[in-house]
Amino acid sequence: MNWIIKQNENQDKNIDSSKIKETGIIGSLRWWYEALVRGYGGYACDPSNSECKFDYDTYEKTKNIEDGLEKVCPVCRLFGCTGWSRRFRLEIKDAQKIPLCLSATSKSDYRHTKLDNLWWLKQIYKKSEKVFFDDNICIEIHTINKINENFDEEDIRNMVLFLFAVISKQGSIGAKIQNGFGVFDIVTVIDKNRLSRGLEKTKELAEIKQGGQVNFPSFNDFFSLTYSVSNDSIYIQPEKFFGTLNSLLKNRFVPSGFSIKYDLRKKIKNDSTPCKAICSNFEYLCKGENEKMVRKTISRFLFGSDKDKFSAKINFTHLYKDKENENYLLNVFGFVPNKVSFENKTLEFNIRSIKNILYIEFGNPYNEEYGVSCLSEVIK
Template identity: 30%
Template sequence: MRELTVKIKPLTPIWTGDEDRECRTLRETSIIGSLRWWYEVLVRGLGGSACDSTSDNRCPDKDGNHCDACELFGCTGWARKFRLEIESNKLAVIPEIKIGTREKRVIKGKKKYLKRNVAGFMADGSIILKFIPLRKISSNEWALLNKALDIIANYGGLGAKISQGNGVIEIVENNLPYRDRKPESAILKKEGNTIKSPNLNDFFFYKFHIKFKDGISNLIDRKVFWTHASDHNGFNDNWENWRKLWNDYCFLPIAFHIRDAIRQVEDDKNKRHEIFGELGKGSKIFVSHGYKTGDKTVETRIWGYDVKESIKNKIKKELENKLKEKLFSKEEYKESLESCILTEEKTGREILGVVR
């Protein structure tokens, strides 16, 4: 019997934090949690049921029924149908760098700048996700899982901290069954507890091509990228680590710069926190680091859900100008950015149209 594996290559770091919020190993539970989140998003988009497995309203319901997502991923009284094992011989913890916050935050009654970490795992070769069935997995469940993996690889991210640049992957090889089969919404159970969001119908996905006038290695050597406020005391740059991330792992750590740029599309503070999150509250918009497409170019992803059309349009129209303001450390460096072009745009509805 052939092994049921998916080989992936990380394009930006994969983060799988532990109970201490450290990323010491590539943890199966974190990858399963991420796969489940996207599976739930897809199932809701197809009209099926998917509970919030982290809330008190999770499955089973009062009658003992469970949702379509729990059917595969399990819940109390109903075991997950597969075990996941992760293999990689060339996994590496990337050298960590920090990006300061633009403004001081109130922490325990005092205003102070914070440091935002760029960290996680990359791999020189492939990371192998091995799916080991423990009970019968239906053809429709395999089809749903394959489609969730496709969405992750083509538009989203895998693992934790995907709103902060992490988790962009490429699928090198997929040996799972029924990978060419379309999921069938008609045979979803639609039982158990469910919530309405996040739902693939409400998602948008953008890819931007960012081009610089000079080679990115040269720009790093010139220290043109913004790292911290001038009055952020005790902040130490590590440009050698910037060089390693670009030269060894082929990505530019600019997700925080992009987030800082697009946060400005919403003026109302409360609405901005609703969209982009705050301490203790997750973001509805996700941003990747820039992964290499050439010596002078990177691609970045911005995606999200439950966001007004006006906000999405502002992101598309204003990112280039706003990025110039946030990406560079000095006014004179702004001309280093040649262009920031939207190269691909998809809605969740369009993806579902292909699935159905």
């Protein structure tokens, strides 16, 4: 999916509503920006349980905007909170819906896995008969107001542009990234100097309020692997389909990254070898508990739980065509801490080992990024 990003300085608010809801994009942008701020050592509140609030009474006494913002975290200064509006808005144009059609193929030899795979796809996408897709979706960034004298409207545009560039290069966007959606490419030529200034201003914003946080996404724990998948891979071959027949006849089906994610989850849940590779204290944990239960805990932490509403730490995009050749590309990315407490166990991970698990099927990734240092690659 190609996105045209525009930096619009027009303050006109009389704009027709977009077909893609702005709220879904904004929520995802905020989630990524929280990880950015934490990666630079800043504090980012949990918006579902936030105490951030603009102190209007104090501001009225001093007329100093910083007095009103004293209890507002860096992320809320940009995205808004009680008493403080978001500093920008998005206008989304030219987004069209097409019928959804996914191919579900499994390499797993585990009993019923292929049927389970298709069943899960139907459960996830049964209410999504169509998806947003277009060669060019236009997103305009409208700044509403500055944060303070150190963060004016131009700074805000640069920070939002930098955020879009990070997500485009390293991950995906929207409310369904855990299901493989949200991959996009920015076709607008963006001045690298603007991205560089957006990076520096994000660092500066993070410094306003520092604070270590656990169990929240941080770019210190980030990884991104990109694989080139040849057309003869079993995951490209259309074995089972979910979607509409018309899109299938037009050869518009998308190879499902969920199939790969599901196979890897099954492998970790049922085999100690990948568990040993990715969890450095796996054997130690097995000394005090049944190995099967330890494998299940690792699998639940990495891949989430629909039942307990626990989000996945590893995400797989659907496969998409490489612009430079006919092969498909697959992005695997996520936030996995080195050490975490989960289900009364202390899990220690070596996330760089995940590529060893994927090596058998896909070889080495042609691009891999780890930690906050990958953010500098965006502006090169």
